[in-house]
Amino acid sequence: MYRLSILFVTCAIIGGVSASGDGSGGGKSEESQQSHEGEGKVSPIDMYRSLFEKHRVMQLDAVKSIQTFGDYAQRHQLVKIMVQQLFKVLGEGKVNLTEWGYMPGDPFPTNTTVRDSMSKVLENVAMFGDLVLRLPDIAHDIFDKNKEWQLILGWGVWFCNESKIFQGNSAKLLSLMAQEVNLVPRDENYVNPFKNENLMKEQMRITDSKQKSKSKKKKERKKGPRLSGGGKHTEL
Ligand SMILES: *[C@@H]1O[C@H](CO)[C@@H](O)[C@H](O)[C@H]1NC(C)=O
Ligand SMILES: *[C@@H]1O[C@H](CO)[C@@H](O)[C@H](O)[C@H]1NC(C)=O
Numbered sequence: 001m002y003r004l005s006i007l008f009v010t011c012a013i014i015g016g017v018s019a020s021g022d023g024s025g026g027g028k029s030e031e032s033q034q035s036h037e038g039e040g041k042v043s044p045i046d047m048y049r050s051l052f053e054k055h056r057v058m059q060l061d062a063v064k065s066i067q068t069f070g071d072y073a074q075r076h077q078l079v080k081i082m083v084q085q086l087f088k089v090l091g092e093g094k095v096n097l098t099e100w101g102y103m104p105g106d107p108f109p110t111n112t113t114v115r116d117s118m119s120k121v122l123e124n125v126a127m128f129g130d131l132v133l134r135l136p137d138i139a140h141d142i143f144d145k146n147k148e149w150q151l152i153l154g155w156g157v158w159f160c161n162e163s164k165i166f167q168g169n170s171a172k173l174l175s176l177m178a179q180e181v182n183l184v185p186r187d188e189n190y191v192n193p194f195k196n197e198n199l200m201k202e203q204m205r206i207t208d209s210k211q212k213s214k215s216k217k218k219k220e221r222k223k224g225p226r227l228s229g230g231g232k233h234t235e236l
């Protein structure tokens with residue numbers, strides 16, 4: 001059940017819900033924004049950036065919950081399904097935007113179909129960044145041998161970089177991810193900032209499962225005397 005709900009949430013993030021879909025009132029608010037430009041109103045691109053950052057929080061929460069989910073094999077399976085879905089959407093976005101002639105850096109799209117596609121590209125590239133930096137062993141194992149995905153991601157990183165939507169931590173994430181998967185040469189002092197955190201989590205998991213099996217043994221041992229009639233542990 002738990003696995004299914006994580007899967008549902010992440011697949012919804014990957015394929016369905018996207019920042020561009022949040023604008024209620026659609027065309028009308030766009031028009032009024034445009035006619036009020038220059039009067040200190042928030043521009044569509046700035047509005048989009050703030051929605052994008054809100055979605056990033058959700059994505060990061062989802063990826064963090066995968067980090068602590070199940071055992072290695074279960075996490076591997078979950079990440080595999082997600083990455084497959086993610087690149088399916090990303091590949092479609094690439095085909096669509098190329099076909100429609102939308103280039104990153106072009107004026108922010110007012111056409112909601114185009115904007116939705118752009119949004120999916122931006123969000124899924126960012127989410128792949130979360131996955132590969134926070135679950136590096138699993139994500140590399142799944143991603144590194146797929147040439148087609150590498151091409152799509154190369155395009156995606158270029159698209160995100162040129163679109164100027166990623167700022168602050170998101171821009172940092174994009175740059176780190178591109179280095180992590182060797183799309184750009186690594187800085188000489190490059191490190192995956194989550195590497196230690198990831199190691200610590202792994203260590204905690206190991207100690208935790210060791211303690212669990214230890215306390216199991218203890219219980220079993222304690223059971224022994226009771227069964228053989230030693231009345232010391234009657235409180236158990
Ligand atoms: C939006 O763009 C798509 C793809 O270019 C096009 O098919 C559609 O007609 C456009 N919609 C509007 C309302 O312009
Ligand atoms: C790409 O376009 C197809 C057909 O218009 C549409 O069904 C699909 O949702 C689009 N996907 C993306 C990611 O833009």
Ligand SMILES: *[C@@H]1O[C@H](CO)[C@@H](O)[C@H](O)[C@H]1NC(C)=O
Nearest residue numbers: 157158161162174175178184
């Ligand atoms: C983004 O573009 C800048 C300027 O062209 C370039 O220096 C940088 O390496 C690019 N970053 C990524 C992650 O591709």
